[in-house]
Amino acid sequence: MTNLIDGSTALAWFTAFNERFASTQAYLTELDRLAGDGDFGVNIASALERTQARLPPATEATCTTVFEAASRGFMATGGTSGPLFGMWFRDIAKGTKNDAAAVTDIAQGIAAGLSTIQKLGGARVGDNTMIDALEPASVALTAGAERGSTLGNALLEAALAARAGAESTADLVAARGRATYVGELARGVLDPGAVTIALFFEAGADTVGADTVGAGRA
Amino acid sequence: MPTAVRRHIINNPHRVIDEALDGFALTHPELVTFNNEHNLISRKTLTPGKAGLVSGGGSGHEPLHAGFVGSGMLDVAVCGAVFASPTADQVHAGTKLANTGAGVVQIVKNYTGDVLNFQIAASLADDDGVPVEQVLVDDDLASDNGNDGPGRRGTAAVVTVEKVCGALAERGAGVSTIATRGRDVVARSRSLAIALDAGAHPGESAAAFELEPHEVEYGVGIHGERGTGRIAFAPADDLVEQLVTPLVSSLQVKRGQSVIAIVNGLGGAYPLELSIAARNVHNLLNGRGISIARSLVGTYVSSLNMHGLSVTLTVADDELISLWDDAVRTPALTW
Numbered sequence: 001m002t003n004l005i006d007g008s009t010a011l012a013w014f015t016a017f018n019e020r021f022a023s024t025q026a027y028l029t030e031l032d033r034l035a036g037d038g039d040f041g042v043n044i045a046s047a048l049e050r051t052q053a054r055l056p057p058a059t060e061a062t063c064t065t066v067f068e069a070a071s072r073g074f075m076a077t078g079g080t081s082g083p084l085f086g087m088w089f090r091d092i093a094k095g096t097k098n099d100a101a102a103v104t105d106i107a108q109g110i111a112a113g114l115s116t117i118q119k120l121g122g123a124r125v126g127d128n129t130m131i132d133a134l135e136p137a138s139v140a141l142t143a144g145a146e147r148g149s150t151l152g153n154a155l156l157e158a159a160l161a162a163r164a165g166a167e168s169t170a171d172l173v174a175a176r177g178r179a180t181y182v183g184e185l186a187r188g189v190l191d192p193g194a195v196t197i198a199l200f201f202e203a204g205a206d207t208v209g210a211d212t213v214g215a216g217r218a
Numbered sequence: 219m220p221t222a223v224r225r226h227i228i229n230n231p232h233r234v235i236d237e238a239l240d241g242f243a244l245t246h247p248e249l250v251t252f253n254n255e256h257n258l259i260s261r262k263t264l265t266p267g268k269a270g271l272v273s274g275g276g277s278g279h280e281p282l283h284a285g286f287v288g289s290g291m292l293d294v295a296v297c298g299a300v301f302a303s304p305t306a307d308q309v310h311a312g313t314k315l316a317n318t319g320a321g322v323v324q325i326v327k328n329y330t331g332d333v334l335n336f337q338i339a340a341s342l343a344d345d346d347g348v349p350v351e352q353v354l355v356d357d358d359l360a361s362d363n364g365n366d367g368p369g370r371r372g373t374a375a376v377v378t379v380e381k382v383c384g385a386l387a388e389r390g391a392g393v394s395t396i397a398t399r400g401r402d403v404v405a406r407s408r409s410l411a412i413a414l415d416a417g418a419h420p421g422e423s424a425a426a427f428e429l430e431p432h433e434v435e436y437g438v439g440i441h442g443e444r445g446t447g448r449i450a451f452a453p454a455d456d457l458v459e460q461l462v463t464p465l466v467s468s469l470q471v472k473r474g475q476s477v478i479a480i481v482n483g484l485g486g487a488y489p490l491e492l493s494i495a496a497r498n499v500h501n502l503l504n505g506r507g508i509s510i511a512r513s514l515v516g517t518y519v520s521s522l523n524m525h526g527l528s529v530t531l532t533v534a535d536d537e538l539i540s541l542w543d544d545a546v547r548t549p550a551l552t553w
Contacts, residue, residue: 075338076307078299080331083306083338120337 003151006100007061009207014055014070016203018048024199028192035174035189039079044196047077047085063101067093067109081130081193084121088113088134103154107138107145114138125165128172130193137162137201152208159201166194224418224425224523231421235277235297242284246549249288256311257297257304259284264293269387269396270316273325273380274309275332276301278417279440282376282519285550291384292325292548300419300522301441303331309339313350321349321393325379325400327372328356351393353400355379357407357530359468360437360446371439374482374519374530375407378542381551385544399541406533408468409480410461413438413445413526417485420522436460440484440521454491458498461529466506469533473507478532478542483517486525492516495527511539518550 005013021028021044029041051073056065067089074086088110095101095109114134123129125136140161144154169191228234239259243252250259264270273283274296283295296312298304304312309324316322322343326336333354340350357375383400391399413435416426419442426442429435434457437446449460471477481496483489496515503510511534519528532538546553 072307075310075342076305078302078305078331080334083335086306087338087341120334 004100004102005063005096005106005151005208007056007063007066008058009100010063010066011055011058011061013204013207014051014066016207017200018052020199020203021045021048021196024195028195031190031192031195035191040081040192043077043079043082044085047074047082050074050076062099063096064093064099067096080121081196084117084130084193085196087116087120091116103141103149103151104145106151107141107154110134111138111142126172128169128174128191128194130191130197132169132172132191133162133165133194133197136165137197152205155201155205155208159198159205162194162198162201166190166198169194223423225423226418226420228420231419234420235299238277238280239284239297242549249547249549250284253311253315256308258294258308258312258315259287259297260294260312260315261287261289261292264316264318266318267320268293268318269320269391269393270294270313270318270322271325271380271384271387271396272296272309272312272316272322273376274298274304274312274336275327275329276303276441278419278522279519281517281550283380285518286377286380286384286548288546288548290388290544290546290548291380291551303329303335306335306338306342309335310342313339313343313348314346317343317348321351323383323387323393323396323400324350324352325376325383326352326354327376328354328369329371330368332372349393351397353379353383353397353404355404357404357409358439359408359410359464361439362468373409373411373440374480374528375404375409375532377480377482377514377518377551378407378478378530378532379403381546382538382541384546385541388544403532403538406469406538407530408465409528409530410465411438411440411445411482411484411526411528412436412449412457412461413484413521413524414451415486415525416442417522417524435526438484438521438524438526440519442521442524454494455498455501458495458529459502462499462502462531465529465531466503466508469531471506471508471531471533476509476511476534476539477503478534478538479503479510479513480518480528480530481513481515482519482528482530484524484526484528485517485520486523487517487527489516492527495529499529512542514551 025041032040054069071090091113092109123131137158141158276298278300293316294312296304355372355376356370358371358373361371435445436449
């Protein structure tokens with residue numbers, strides 16, 4: 001049973017994130033067109049492309065190098081969401097001291113990245129941004145780690161919390177970020193950044209969960 | 219009268235910045251070098267041990283910022299796409315390049331994307347062991363909404379800030395002294411602008427907005443966006459008075475004080491128009507007992523080919539004027 005994210009698990013996590021994002025991109029672009037300027041989907045897709053080009057080969061990958069590659073890929077992207085994701089991935093990479101990360105390392109890195117994003121963007125829960133999904137996910141992951149949950153269970157709880165947080169943005173009027181400019185018009189529209197955070201945690205929960213099942217079968 | 223279709227002398231809308239920067243560097247080989255991986259224009263020769271000065275932002279504001287790279291002003295300009303912030307990665311590369319051992323001062327115009335990407339770049343540079351100070355430029359009076367929202371935009375006062383900070387760096391000042399003086403220049407500066415016609419993005423056939431012949435857009439920024447309102451078209455002296463009067467009252471400039479003034483074209487105003495505007499800036503200020511200690515009249519911070527102008531006033535003192543007078547040698551400013 002996998003209780004560590006090593007290089008190949010981290011690579012699989014990003015592959016799964018890529019696939020989920022690709023199948024949702026048109027919908028996310030539409031959300032951004034309704035509440036922002038419509039460039040969210042293209043920006044994140046190009047960040048994922050840059051990440052792909054920077055990822056280390058499977059034989060050399062560690063959890064740290066995979067998240068570092070993602071950080072550089074997102075940091076070289078225009079707009080505001082790309083660089084914020086880039087800073088988040090960077091803190092996750094920093095949190096993994098060894099080649100593979102345990103649930104506590106990931107939880108700490110994700111919490112550190114959350115606070116970095118909040119420092120840079122100034123958003124809080126309820127402002128209709130990516131924070132609405134990220135903060136509950138981070139809290140759930142940290143709680144799971146403290147309870148001694150398995151990595152798979154902790155990521156699943158984080159994914160559920162992120163999805164619930166993303167769904168909650170439908171009822172919010174933006175106080176930060178691009179959707180501020182349209183005010184009430186954005187009511188009823190999910191924040192695409194928050195949905196993308198949910199996709200990321202769902203990809204992680206799936207990857208680690210599948211890995212566990214796979215190991216059991218073998 | 220048919221609406222004029224805007225045309226541009228370009229090859230490919232996606233290659234505008236790369237090709238323009240390449241041409242710019244070929245034009246000034248004795249002053250600057252072009253790094254085309256990160257779209258950086260840097261001094262031909264950096265001075266070891268001098269505090270580095272970096273600015274940048276979206277393109278479309280030429281000659282800002284690349285035109286102010288050279289001795290006495292910037293070390294590196296980081297060039298984004300038209301009206302879009304450079305990425306954190308680009309700014310990080312520019313900041314590292316500008317550091318020759320004494321750290322770096324970043325001069326940032328106040329826009330959400332620029333602020334975010336420069337902040338990220340500053341914290342990445344900090345991890346590399348490069349001390350970074352920032353000066354946030356927010357001089358545009360029209361976008362002053364109290365404390366709510368993103369705050370005043372950064373416009374033509376950035377030229378004054380770059381000149382003064384550049385002179386201090388050349389005199390051997392450290393990053394924190396330079397940044398403190400830069401922030402002081404911002405606090406003493408305000409700008410206001412009008413436009414008769416919006417600019418059009420390279421490759422786009424329509425202008426960002428259309429005005430009737432009797433209308434003037436008042437309180438425009440430098441991104442082709444609408445202003446805060448419309449005023450009636452009138453002779454230059456009337457229009458200029460509607461810029462100067464609010465600036466003087468906002469800065470509370472008193473009789474006997476002096477200012478540094480920039481009468482700045484937004485890309486489509488021609489030199490005769492700017493000189494006529496400058497004439498009335500002088501007359502209005504002299505009439506209030508305020509002297510113009512130094513001034514610039516020309517196109518320094520443009521908004522593509524917008525037909526309009528801005529006036530920037532900076533309340534001066536002896537030290538500021540002395541720093542302004544220090545030698546400068548850049549593609550767009552030399553004395």
